[in-house]
Amino acid sequence: MIRMLDKLLLFIYSLAVGTIAVLAFCAGFKWLPKEWLSDGVDELFRNEAIQATVIIVSAIVFLISLRFFYVSLKRGAASAMSIDQRTEFGDIRISIETVENLVLKAAGRQRGVKDLRVRIRLTDAGVDVTIRAIVDGESSIPTMTEEIQRSVKTHVEEITGIPVADVSVFVANIIQSSSVKPRVE
Incomplete structure (x- = not known):
């Protein structure tokens, strides 16, 4: 009103x-x-x-x-950005920051992921998630990114009840592992 x-x-x-x-x-x-x-x-x-x-x-x-x-x-x-839902018992507001943290938690569980940045965008179909990742380069990138997409979508939908329309993963770089061990003399 x-x-x-x-x-x-x-x-x-x-x-x-x-x-x-x-x-x-x-x-x-x-x-x-x-x-x-x-x-x-x-x-x-x-x-x-x-x-x-x-x-x-x-x-x-x-x-x-x-x-x-x-x-x-x-x-x-x-007023922080939030996702509003109505249930039979009342209204639910979930902040965008909460969804970002859930995405970070789900994506961070994957082996080989070293650094993550997340951006959430609201659409009519649900939530669009964009993840920028730096990986170790030891694992298959297509397999790892598919697993990140699957786990993020499942985790966010289970925890919040908000439909995830799209999960995009952008691998920005790999971390160079130093295979040369320092010499001790």
């Missing part, structure tokens, strides 16, 4: 600010006759009904501005 109200307020605010911007733009290029502007200002000072209307509209636009300022501060600091 609050979101719908905020959307309505944003619509009204956009119309008001847009109208003021168009009028100012036209006045700046002298597309409005000078008489219209001076007559409008004179009428504002003479007619109390117009004064009251301008005061009320200005106050409403100012209050809407304050509301948007408050919402931007409140949601910016407290």
Whole structure:
């Protein structure tokens, strides 16, 4: 309900600010006759009904501005990206960071994986997971990446109940193992 109200307020605010911007733009290029502007200002000072209307509209636009300022501060600091699900018992919110950590846990279990970075993207079909890995180069890369994909998909879906649409693995590099042992003299 609050979101719908905020959307309505944003619509009204956009119309008001847009109208003021168009009028100012036209006045700046002298597309409005000078008489219209001076007559409008004179009428504002003479007619109390117009004064009251301008005061009320200005106050409403100012209050809407304050509301948007408050919402931007409140949601910016407290709202982390999350995946929202509805069950018969209520709502469930799982942060993207939680899903990233589950992916790191599942992918990190694979032998030969040395360094992992994860990026999660939400889609209509579920979650797209992109993994950047550095491996040891001792194991078959296609076999290892398929196993990473399988284990990540299974682990995330079992733990969170969120469908995993795609798991992409990018092997960025291999770690050079030093086969030369240091000499002791």
